[in-house]
Amino acid sequence: MFDFAAAPLPIREDLADAFRHVWKRLASPGTWWAGAERVAIAAVARAAYASADIPPVDLPEPAIEAAALLGQRPSAVTRSHVADWGERGLDPYRYVELIGVVSQVTTVDTFHRGLAMNLEPLPVPSAGEPSHEEPASPVSVTKAWVPMIGPPNIPITxxxxxxxxxxxxxxxxxxxxxxxxxxxxxxxRGLSRAQMELVASRTSAINECFY
Amino acid sequence: MLSWSCKETNQKVDLLPIASGTGDPLLPGGEALIGMVNATLAGSGVADARDKVVAALGGEAAVDAAAVIGNFEMMNRIADGVGMPVGAGSRKRMADVIELLGLDQYPHA
Structure with a gap:
């Protein structure tokens, strides 16, 4: 898994390890989704990103819609979408985990795309039940669309x-x-801080994301 | 963060190429880096764009650029997915950048 021996450039081992960690978690039961469901969410997001047909998956329809829209064009997600998905059974906690799955898989996939490498095959799901772990602190919905442990801020999204x-x-x-x-x-690292921020800013500009 | 890091490290930067996707942002290898972001997100001409970064800054830089692009593909999805509001303080602090780059035109602005 993530064997970069044939990569066009040497890949930092700490980065490869971080990607393996993502894949291991992706395949495992999460907090609200089973491993098979998490891998299915990733498959939908990956297909949507590539504007490919959404594969047949065993997920509730709102989850498929959310994974596809977040995968393909996150700036198009609106408060109305999130409310609609919620009314159709995608509760906020499952939606937050879905965002985590889609976004982390997109990081790994984009890295591969950026270096013109083939995507890593999605992992085989592990058996087991979701943990249903609750946050240690109370959460509430304030100005964002999902519950958080405090006022909306990137580190607590x-x-x-x-x-x-x-x-x-x-x-x-x-x-x-x-x-x-x-x-x-x-x-x-290989880039200066300013160069890293330049890359970050251009990425966010293309995605029409304020952040 | 770009403006801040450039100011703190005494580097000049032109922010306009961030919005336009073309031109020289005045940072070493900046034009090649913007080209790599453009190619990666468009899914076209990626190997050529990657090789331009390697030629300008080296292989380690190209790998880190791919990682940073990936990271912000993640952060953008999170911010947009949770409906992250832009606070009044951020708007005031970034007013000149918001106007220069047209950030108020973005769907979630």
Missing amino acids: LSAVPAEMAALEHLSGFAYMTYEEMQNPAFQ
Whole structure:
């Protein structure tokens, strides 16, 4: 899994390990979705991103719609969509986990696309039941569309599902930088901090995302 | 974050190529990096764009660029998926950038 021996460029081993971690979690039971459902969500998002036919999957229709729209054009998601999906049975906690799954898989896939590499096959799901873990702190819906443990802020976006919040932070720490490293304007890997922010800004501009 | 990091490290940057997708943002390898983002998200000319970054900045830079593009594909999906509001403080602090780049035209602005 994620054997980059034939990659066009040497791939950082810490990054490869972070991707393996994403795939292992993807295949495993999550907080509200089973492993097979998480892999199905990823398959829908991946197909939508490529404007391909959505594969037949065993998911509720609102989850398929949400995974497809988030996968293909996240800026098109509206409050009305989220409310409609909720009224049709996609509760906020399952929706938050779905966002986590789609977004993390998109990170891994985009990395491969950016280096002109084939996508990693989706993992074989593991058996088991979702944990139904509740956040340690109370959550509420304020100005955003989903519950969070405090006023909307990027570091707590997925806090209604702590495992997804932790997974996001873990992956981002390797693909971009940790929150601690973000305090350093001169942080450097293969790119300078300014070059990293240039890439980030252009990506967000294409996606029409304010952030 | 781009403006801040450039200011703190005494680097000049032109933000307009971020919105237009073309031109020289004045950072080393900047034009090639913007080209790699464009190609990656368009799914066209990716190997050529990657190789231009390698030629300008090296292979490690191209790998990190791909990772950062991936990271922001993730963050954009999260921010848009949860309906992240843009606070009044951010709007005030970023007013010049919002106007320059036309960020108020974005669906979630």
